[in-house]
Amino acid sequence: AQSVTQPDIHITVSEGASLELRCNYSYGATPYLFWYVQSPGQGLQLLLKYFSGDTLVQGIKGFEAEFKRSQSSFNLRKPSVHWSDAAEYFCAVGAGSGYALNFGKGTSLLVTP
Amino acid sequence: ETGVTQTPRHLVMGMTNKKSLKCEQHLGHNAMYWYKQSAKKPLELMFVYSLEERVENNSVPSRFSPECPNSSHLFLHLHTLQPEDSALYLCASSWGLAPGDEQFFGPGTRLTVL
16 A cells, blocks of 8 residues: 655754655555645645656645655745745655545644744 | 535534525536535535435434435435434535536534533
8 A cells, every 4th residue: 555754744944945745655556645735723725746758847835846756755945935944844645546646644843934 | 505504503402403404506407415524524425315215325324314305405404313413414416426526515514502
């Protein structure tokens, strides 16, 4: 069965600094990979997704992620973090069986002035 | 209203109460989902409906009873809950059940069981 690991529970970055959130997955074939963001009191919003093709994926709000098959990783990056990026970030993997998304436990991002 | 809405946003209930959570999607989607989000645990898929038919029941206790009267509405009926059922319950919808179909989430209902 597929699984997702987000090694960092909390990350703190300064506003304007670069950000990288890690995600590792376990799945035998090429998975469907997603990054979601959850702001306080809100539901999850899709930032970006990867199915195939170019391994560098652009998303909303200036985020990007790179799929690395050799490392089973799908790390999320942003060159310059804004205070409004403070939120919980979830990596998720879907498999060929369809709709069942497996979510990681999430990484909580704190942005300091 | 746009997107996926959920009511109520907050609910406090005793273990002997019966209550219902409501979800409505305004996106014309065919599939709807219930997830449970507990502190320090990954999101847990509870139920999936496609065209009003339940396609997934992920070993959820019978004290949770879903209902999907049409493709726009999804309910979660609650009875004789336990304190460990306290969590954020998220509803989501998608166009279909293909792996790449993006799931759109509602804001959730924060449930507290006393």
